[in-house]
Amino acid sequence: MANIRTVSKLAGVSVATVSRALRKPEVVSADTRERVLRAVKESGYKPNMMARNFRSRKSFSFMVLVPDISNPFFSMVISGIQKAAKESGYSVLLGNTMGDVAVEQELAHMLHTSQTDGIIQLSSRFPLSPEDRDSEGLLPIINCCEVVDDDSMPTVALDNIGAARALTEHLIGLGHTRIGLIAGPHDSPLTSARMAGHAAALKAAGLASAPELVTEGDYSFASGETAAAALLALAPRPTAMVCFNDEMAIGAMQQIRRAGLSVPADISVTGFDDIAFAAYTDPPLTTIAQPTEDFGAHAVARLLAMMDGKAPAEKHLTLPYRLVVRESTAKPR
Amino acid sequence: MANIRTVSKLAGVSVATVSRALRKPEVVSADTRERVLRAVKESGYKPNMMARNFRSRKSFSFMVLVPDISNPFFSMVISGIQKAAKESGYSVLLGNTMGDVAVEQELAHMLHTSQTDGIIQLSSRFPLSPEDRDSEGLLPIINCCEVVDDDSMPTVALDNIGAARALTEHLIGLGHTRIGLIAGPHDSPLTSARMAGHAAALKAAGLASAPELVTEGDYSFASGETAAAALLALAPRPTAMVCFNDEMAIGAMQQIRRAGLSVPADISVTGFDDIAFAAYTDPPLTTIAQPTEDFGAHAVARLLAMMDGKAPAEKHLTLPYRLVVRESTAKPR
DNA sequence: TTGAAAGCGCTAACAG
DNA sequence: CTGTTAGCGCTTTCAA
Numbered sequence: 162m163a164n165i166r167t168v169s170k171l172a173g174v175s176v177a178t179v180s181r182a183l184r185k186p187e188v189v190s191a192d193t194r195e196r197v198l199r200a201v202k203e204s205g206y207k208p209n210m211m212a213r214n215f216r217s218r219k220s221f222s223f224m225v226l227v228p229d230i231s232n233p234f235f236s237m238v239i240s241g242i243q244k245a246a247k248e249s250g251y252s253v254l255l256g257n258t259m260g261d262v263a264v265e266q267e268l269a270h271m272l273h274t275s276q277t278d279g280i281i282q283l284s285s286r287f288p289l290s291p292e293d294r295d296s297e298g299l300l301p302i303i304n305c306c307e308v309v310d311d312d313s314m315p316t317v318a319l320d321n322i323g324a325a326r327a328l329t330e331h332l333i334g335l336g337h338t339r340i341g342l343i344a345g346p347h348d349s350p351l352t353s354a355r356m357a358g359h360a361a362a363l364k365a366a367g368l369a370s371a372p373e374l375v376t377e378g379d380y381s382f383a384s385g386e387t388a389a390a391a392l393l394a395l396a397p398r399p400t401a402m403v404c405f406n407d408e409m410a411i412g413a414m415q416q417i418r419r420a421g422l423s424v425p426a427d428i429s430v431t432g433f434d435d436i437a438f439a440a441y442t443d444p445p446l447t448t449i450a451q452p453t454e455d456f457g458a459h460a461v462a463r464l465l466a467m468m469d470g471k472a473p474a475e476k477h478l479t480l481p482y483r484l485v486v487r488e489s490t491a492k493p494r
Numbered sequence: 495m496a497n498i499r500t501v502s503k504l505a506g507v508s509v510a511t512v513s514r515a516l517r518k519p520e521v522v523s524a525d526t527r528e529r530v531l532r533a534v535k536e537s538g539y540k541p542n543m544m545a546r547n548f549r550s551r552k553s554f555s556f557m558v559l560v561p562d563i564s565n566p567f568f569s570m571v572i573s574g575i576q577k578a579a580k581e582s583g584y585s586v587l588l589g590n591t592m593g594d595v596a597v598e599q600e601l602a603h604m605l606h607t608s609q610t611d612g613i614i615q616l617s618s619r620f621p622l623s624p625e626d627r628d629s630e631g632l633l634p635i636i637n638c639c640e641v642v643d644d645d646s647m648p649t650v651a652l653d654n655i656g657a658a659r660a661l662t663e664h665l666i667g668l669g670h671t672r673i674g675l676i677a678g679p680h681d682s683p684l685t686s687a688r689m690a691g692h693a694a695a696l697k698a699a700g701l702a703s704a705p706e707l708v709t710e711g712d713y714s715f716a717s718g719e720t721a722a723a724a725l726l727a728l729a730p731r732p733t734a735m736v737c738f739n740d741e742m743a744i745g746a747m748q749q750i751r752r753a754g755l756s757v758p759a760d761i762s763v764t765g766f767d768d769i770a771f772a773a774y775t776d777p778p779l780t781t782i783a784q785p786t787e788d789f790g791a792h793a794v795a796r797l798l799a800m801m802d803g804k805a806p807a808e809k810h811l812t813l814p815y816r817l818v819v820r821e822s823t824a825k826p827r
Numbered sequence: 828t829t830g831a832a833a834g835c836g837c838t839a840a841c842a843g
Numbered sequence: 844c845t846g847t848t849a850g851c852g853c854t855t856t857c858a859a
Contacts, residue, residue, distance in 0.1 A: 164851095164852055164853085165852060165853060165854095166852080174829075174830085175829070175830045175831075176830090176852090176853080176854090177829075177830060177831080177832095177853095177854080177855080178828085178829060178830075179853095180853065180854060180855085181828090181829085181854090181855095184854080188828075189828070189829080190828060190829090193828080193829080205628075207603075207606045207607050208607060208852085208853080209607065209608045209851090209852055209853070210604070210607045210608055210609045211544070211547055211548040211551075211553060211608045211609070211851090211852085211853095212548055212608075212835095212851070212852035212853045212854090213852080213853060213854080214544055214548075214853095215544040215545055215547075215548040215835065215836075215837095215851090215852085215853080216834090216835055216852075216853045216854050216855085217835090217853085217854070218544075218835075220544060222587070225588075229573075230563075230569045230572060230573050230576075231566055231569040231570045231573055231770070233564055233566060233569075236563045236564040236566075236569045237564045239563060239588070239590075240562075240563050240564055240590055243563075243588055243590045244590070252587050252588075252604075252609070253587065253588045254555070254585050254586065254587060254588070255558075255572070255576055255585075255586045255587070255588045257572075257573055257576045257577070271543070271585075273540045274540050274541060274542065274543045275542045275543055275544045275545075275836095276543045276544070276585070382770065382773070382774050408770075411771070411774050412774065414776075415774055415776070418776060437564070437715065437741075438744070438771050440715070441715050441744050441745065441748055442775075442776075443747075443748070443751060443775075443776045497835095497836055497837085498836060498837060499836080507845075507846085508845065508846045508847075509836090509837075509838090509846090510837095510838080510839080510845075510846065510847080510848095511844085511845060511846075512837095513837065513838060513839090514838095514844090514845085517838085521844075521845095522844070522845080523844060523845090526844080526845080541836085541837080542835090542836055542837075544835090544836085544837095545835070545836035545837045545838090545851095546836080546837060546838075547837095548835090548836085548837075548851065548852075548853095549836075549837045549838050549839085549850090549851055550837085550838065550839095550851090551851075608852095828859105829858100829859085830857100830858090830859080831856105831857090831858085831859095832855100832856090832857090832858105833854105833855090833856085833857100834853100834854095834855095834856105835852105835853090835854090835855105836851105837850100837851090838849105838850095838851090839848100839849090839850095839851105840847105840848090840849085840850105841846105841847085841848085841849100842845100842846085842847080842848100843844105843845085843846085843847095
């Protein structure tokens with residue numbers, strides 16, 4: 162395989178000149194540049210990026226840590242990240258953790274072995290193991306889509322409080338007063354944020370929030386079904402269910418259907434994320450659309466800035482939500 | 495940052511010994527090994543993988559080329575690939591092509607610049623650009639999940655003919671004789687394979703296949719809707735629709751619902767892939783489950799073998815399907 | 828504008 | 844079993 166030396170001989174210049182002609186064309190004379198380019202073409206030279214990266218001490222890659230890549234919301238975010246990374250000349254290494262902390266730490270360790278230049282974490286946890294986190298200053302790690310309450314990383318995330326509030330206000334506006342909640346894991350900061358938004362809407366409307374109306378899911382279809390079953394068993398039954406993602410809402414709708422009830426006639430249901438399927442459920446789901454593409458762009462931009470040693474001005478960047486009203490919500494009967 | 499030299503000095507051995515103690519512990523004495531390990535710990539040494547990979551002329555990474563990562567079927571496959579890759583000490587580089595040939599070729603080019611050791615292509619096309627494909631023998635490129643008819647790459651894929659045949663036989667067994675098809679793009683080998691399976695089932699049952707019963711989609715929800723509308727307009731109307739993926743089946747079901755008809759009472763619908771949502775549609779979808787995890791394992795194993803210069807014994811590896819019967823199919827009225 | 832030379836951190840002969 | 848030595852292919856001073 163042709164290397165830089167092959168080209169330099171062919172062009173009758175030094176290897177340094179070849180390198181310059183390719184990397185900083187403006188510093189070599191037009192004549193030389195052309196000779197080099199011709200030699201490159203003639204020899205079929207392809208620069209060895211491993212050598213280049215090694216020498217420049219940068220891998221030009223990011224690692225995306227994701228609990229489950231087959232979750233459509235995450236894959237949309239990853240798609241945005243990859244797009245932005247590519248525009249900046251970076252590759253994306255996939256780190257599917259399956260929610261396993263050990264796997265996550267093992268993958269995050271690659272930051273210290275120069276296998277990747279930065280980490281975009283889609284879970285709430287700081288990814289490095291305790292022995293790895295003895296940081297000298299600012300580590301190139303950023304969180305995307307989650308709420309991080311320990312200030313361990315900067316974040317790019319949705320206005321979760323506002324979004325949850327908007328959803329609940331939408332239901333209150335329709336006339337609902339008894340609204341069930343299918344929330345996320347209770348120990349997650351994201352859950353807290355959304356619950357706060359929900360509570361704020363209730364409070365502003367002068368409605369009381371009852372503990373039995375709050376159930377917990379793990380963002381899976383199945384947990385949506387289970388939680389919905391619990392809410393359906395309440396007396397009086399809630400007339401609406403706010404779910405913290407679309408999958409749980411879909412599970413809840415199936416459970417409601419199974420109970421012989423109808424959405425939205427008997428019960429309104431809302432989701433969160435606006436995955437592609439949300440428009441194709443029966444009935445189509447009222448939900449919150451997140452700017453997934455923007456998440457990726459901002460996460461990459463901030464990570465690049467951090468790698469340049471610039472701490473982000475605002476540690477937590479909040480992006481706007483969009484309420485998407487479809488047919489799964491209506492006036493209570 | 496501590497490097498191998500730091501450790502060698504600290505342990506009082508040569509750098510070569512440090513390298514050996516870490517890479518092939520069995521060839522150094524127990525005593526030396528321990529001294530080295532202690533020095534590693536003391537110095538906080540983390541091997542520089544970029545240097546290691548550069549020196550060994552391997553990146554220890556694969557690139558997965560995928561048309562659209564937010565398609566749940568692909569993300570399940572990728573998840574399997576990542577798992578298998580990790581077990582072999584490889585990382586996965588994500589190559590989301592958006593179906594754009596130029597992007598695909600640009601990403602595939604990374605094979606020649608030593609940025610990746612092999613490519614797993616999830617589309618049917620050979621990924622290298624014409625000027626890149628002047629191969630010296632066996633290129634480390636494998637296709638996963640698709641049908642490739644030009645023999646440009648080995649493949650790991652489903653028994654698509656058998657699966658489509660099983661689906662149609664299932665419908666015929668229920669008593670359907672007029673079955674509409676929502677196929678994939680007509681120029682795709684995968685479409686041809688599945689259509690052959692469908693035709694075989696019809697023929698075996700002595701049923702005629704009418705051209706107007708065959709429509710074409712692009713695997714999107716929307717194309718399923720459009721195609722279903724066309725099939726619904728036929729007289730006599732088909733009593734069943736076979737769709738070449740779950741998304742199109744979901745789109746078709748929505749269109750059928752919109753026409754005031756019901757699944758499966760008026761029309762049976764089948765999908766393909768068994769994505770997670772297929773169990774949560776209304777009614778739950780009869781479909782074909784693909785062994786996505788096995789795809790990844792086999793693709794990685796074969797790629798590794800190819801990188802060792804071993805051409806796969808059978809160029810095309812076929813994995814078994816599983817027919818999943820749910821409630822979207824029933825006897826015709 | 829160009830070339831010579833040093834060297835990134837590591838592995839792999841080759842001796843001993 | 845261990846050390847010496849020679850690079851991998853490239854970028855980057857430093858001089859010219």
